[in-house]
Amino acid sequence: MLVNSIPVDVVGGAYDIAVDYLKRAGRIPPEVDFHQPLFDSIVEDFQAGKTNKLLLANRAILRIERAKGLAEIVFMKSRRQLRAALLS
Numbered sequence: 015m016l017v018n019s020i021p022v023d024v025v026g027g028a029y030d031i032a033v034d035y036l037k038r039a040g041r042i043p044p045e046v047d048f049h050q051p052l053f054d055s056i057v058e059d060f061q062a063g064k065t066n067k068l069l070l071a072n073r074a075i076l077r078i079e080r081a082k083g084l085a086e087i088v089f090m091k092s093r094r095q096l097r098a099a100l101l102s
Contacts, residue, residue, distance in 0.1 A: 020060065028056045028070035035075055041082060052078055 032052055036042040042049055055074040064070055 020057065024065055024067055024070070025053075025056055025060055027067040028060075028074065029053055031067060031071035032056065032074045032078075035071070036078060041078060049078075051081070 029052065033042065033049060036049070036052070037044050037046075042052075052074050055077045056070045059070050059073055064073075
């Protein structure tokens with residue numbers, strides 16, 4: 015089914031995955047019926063050509079967590095750095 019040229023099964027499925035995770039993780043209150051920034055993030059990626067539901071959901075989750083200051087991403091350049099970080 016298409017709504018304004020957006021397939022509901024792809025965008026809606028990605029939204030369901032993301033909102034379920036964020037509610038279970040406590041990032042979105044359970045009483046929230048619709049989270050507009052989450053939906054907008056999914057639609058933005060979909061319009062950019064991404065059509066995989068899981069990818070859309072994961073990217074939207076990351077954006078919401080970053081916006082709330084809950085996600086920290088650490089990139090290690092080598093195994094030595096990772097080992098040193100774990101041992102310190």
